[in-house]
Amino acid sequence: AQKITQTQPGMFVQEKEAVTLDCTYDTSDQSYGLFWYKQPSSGEMIFLIYQGSYDEQNATEGRYSLNFQKARKSANLVISASQLGDSAMYFCAMRASGSARQLTFGSGTQLTVLP
Amino acid sequence: DADVTQTPRNRITKTGKRIMLECSQTKGHDRMYWYRQDPGLGLRLIYYSFDVKDINKGEISDGYSVSRQAQAKFSLSLESAIPNQTALYFCATSMRGYADTQYFGPGTRLTVL
Secondary structure (H helix, E strand, C coil): EEECCCCCCCCECCCCEEEECCCCCCCCCCCEEEEEEEEECCCCCCCEEEEECCCCCCCCCEEEEEECCCCCCCEEEEEECCCCHHCEEEEEEEEECCCCCCCCEEEEEEEEECC | CCCCEEEEEEEEEEECCEEEEEEEEEECCCCEEEEEECCCCCCEEEEEEEECCCEECCCCCCCCCEEECCCCCCEEEECCCCCHHCEEEEEEEEECCCCCCCCECCCCCEEEE
């Protein structure tokens, strides 16, 4: 079974600062994918970034980067130069190999960016 | 226009009523999913479909049924709604491939009284 753990229920960051949101995962599969989604207060789920288990380089998408440490089974999201619009709930998710292809989600981290 | 649309966006219904939530997509994806989100929690998979003739149960399928009417349409039904089905429901789509990234619709907020 797959499990995602996000240990930070809430985080605060000053505008223009960088912030790291933690995510650890547990799987016995060798092939898997890790995702981060953003859920603003309006409710939609917005895809941010993807990292495959065989990708040698950390994924980056604009201000988002994924700090992937395979041996430690961690996939932390780094947001650089935080903006007020980054205030939202952030979910880490994993999709393991196999036919289900379902996403297993963590419980989320509520990020608040302070002016 | 949004790539993944859900109707209705909000719905209040009574215990025992049948209700259908609809999802349409213009992304050309072959795979579609239904999730529910309860307050303070992540999403849990209800059903998924890899193509029109393929329907699979997810983690929490009891009390739900689905229909894949076309590649672009995937509907979720609650045959006899109960209060603990009050939740935010998301449809998602993906394309078979390396990342198989799932893209979500705006969600349907369902309240069962």
